[in-house]
Amino acid sequence: MTTDLMSRRAALLGPNLPTFYDDPVHIVRGEGVWLWDAHGNRYLDCYNNVPHVGHCHPKVVEAIARQAATLNTHTRYLHEGILDYAERLTGTFGHDLRQVIMVCTGSEANDIALRMAQAATGKTGIIATDNTYHGNTAAVSHLSTRRPPIGGYPGHVRRVPAPDRLAPVGGSAADEPTAFAAHVAKAIEELEAAGHGFAGIMLCPIFANEGLPVTQPGFLDPTVEVVRRAGGLILADEVQPGFGRIGSHFWGHDLLGFAPDVVTLGKPMGNGHPVGAVVARPEVMAAFRDAFGYFNTFGGNPVSCAAAMAVMEVIAAEGLQQNARDTGAHMLDLLRGLDHPAIADVRGLGLFFAVELASDGQPRPDIAAKVVEGMKDRGVLMGRIGRQQHILKLRPPLPFGRDHAAMVAERLQEALAQCPA
Numbered sequence: 001m002t003t004d005l006m007s008r009r010a011a012l013l014g015p016n017l018p019t020f021y022d023d024p025v026h027i028v029r030g031e032g033v034w035l036w037d038a039h040g041n042r043y044l045d046c047y048n049n050v051p052h053v054g055h056c057h058p059k060v061v062e063a064i065a066r067q068a069a070t071l072n073t074h075t076r077y078l079h080e081g082i083l084d085y086a087e088r089l090t091g092t093f094g095h096d097l098r099q100v101i102m103v104c105t106g107s108e109a110n111d112i113a114l115r116m117a118q119a120a121t122g123k124t125g126i127i128a129t130d131n132t133y134h135g136n137t138a139a140v141s142h143l144s145t146r147r148p149p150i151g152g153y154p155g156h157v158r159r160v161p162a163p164d165r166l167a168p169v170g171g172s173a174a175d176e177p178t179a180f181a182a183h184v185a186k187a188i189e190e191l192e193a194a195g196h197g198f199a200g201i202m203l204c205p206i207f208a209n210e211g212l213p214v215t216q217p218g219f220l221d222p223t224v225e226v227v228r229r230a231g232g233l234i235l236a237d238e239v240q241p242g243f244g245r246i247g248s249h250f251w252g253h254d255l256l257g258f259a260p261d262v263v264t265l266g267k268p269m270g271n272g273h274p275v276g277a278v279v280a281r282p283e284v285m286a287a288f289r290d291a292f293g294y295f296n297t298f299g300g301n302p303v304s305c306a307a308a309m310a311v312m313e314v315i316a317a318e319g320l321q322q323n324a325r326d327t328g329a330h331m332l333d334l335l336r337g338l339d340h341p342a343i344a345d346v347r348g349l350g351l352f353f354a355v356e357l358a359s360d361g362q363p364r365p366d367i368a369a370k371v372v373e374g375m376k377d378r379g380v381l382m383g384r385i386g387r388q389q390h391i392l393k394l395r396p397p398l399p400f401g402r403d404h405a406a407m408v409a410e411r412l413q414e415a416l417a418q419c420p421a
């Protein structure tokens with residue numbers, strides 16, 4: 001059956017469509033932190049951050065079904081759903097971040113954020129790191145580093161070296177925050193010299209796609225100062241850290257301790273229903289609306305808002321942010337107890353973990369790849385990140401408990417033991 005699905009995919013969907021695992025998994029059902037394949041095998045999901053409150057959470061399913069059976073239209077008609085949600089969402093932000101555009105994906109949200117920075121400053125230059133991903137629209141894909149754009153990176157985009165635990169920017173962890181900021185300052189100078197000017201910097205506050213190298217508050221303080229001095233906007237991509245995943249705070253920028261001008265949201269926001277958003281200060285929103293207007297046929301539709309509201313309600317009712325903090329701390333202890341000579345660093349924020357594998361300072365993607373396959377065979381789904389794909393990434397749905405943590409640690413130790421350093 002898997003072979004049949006693979007050949008149908010290739011015939012119908014075209015080439016180079018990625019799958020996970022040497023032997024791709026055919027998932028047919030999900031519940032909470034669990035997934036089942038077509039053969040009835042059960043997997044503990046430690047990869048997926050989209051089903052944030054758990055796969056097929058009944059409250060989210062019910063909210064979607066109820067609203068879909070009542071009405072689904074768009075934002076050119078009046079509806080309370082989007083307003084109730086916008087109130088609930090903006091209630092979680094400080095820094096005057098109190099106006100919202102609803103969209104369908106993180107990519108759309110980031111595309112808008114870039115245009116907000118350009119509208120608010122009248123400049124076009126954008127900075128991002130050189131080991132990141134912010135989405136798949138034409139504009140946003142220019143910030144993503146896996147596949148260079150046709151014709152090369154455009155002149156108005158500058159990429160600065162991403163923070164890195166194995167090879168810190170500036171040579172040491174202590175110097176990294178100022179060294180990173182110095183690269184940003186240089187990129188701003190270059191943008192200005194080239195006539196683009198500086199509109200803003202787009203960053204994930206915890207540098208999730210860069211491999212979670214930054215876990216300490218204050219890391220971005222020198223960068224924020226440089227950006228503010230140059231009159232640019234700070235665009236915080238909260239698609240990965242947001243909605244309580246990091247446990248200690250609801251948003252990544254609050255952990256780091258800086259005030260973004262624009263925040264973008266996606267993945268976990270609708271628990272799998274396609275919902276994203278851009279949250280901004282009123283004057284930034286006004287500059288954007290004056291320059292571009294903006295209408296999104298599906299963004300903010302009543303069904304999406306019902307899904308997103310249900311997610312917020314479940315996070316609060318089930319104490320999922322607290323669970324991310326407490327179970328996350330326990331899991332981090334267990335991961336730190338793993339024994340393998342190639343474990344170079346173990347770090348985590350709430351229920352987001354990175355286990356970096358290296359020998360003599362050199363990344364070991366070979367071991368990471370084998371461990372991920374070995375874990376799948378042991379019934380645990382997880383992934384890899386990092387410039388060399390040498391960092392094990394675990395990012396389970398938030399109803400993850402201590403028993404799940406124990407299972408992961410035990411099986412991870414077994415899988416690592418199968419991989420000589």
Ligand SMILES: Cc1ncc(COP(=O)(O)O)c(C=O)c1O
Binds near residue numbers: 104107237
């Ligand atoms: C940090 C970050 N921003 C934006 C996106 C794009 O989101 P979407 O796939 O919903 O367009 C992703 C997707 O992986 C992401 O990781």
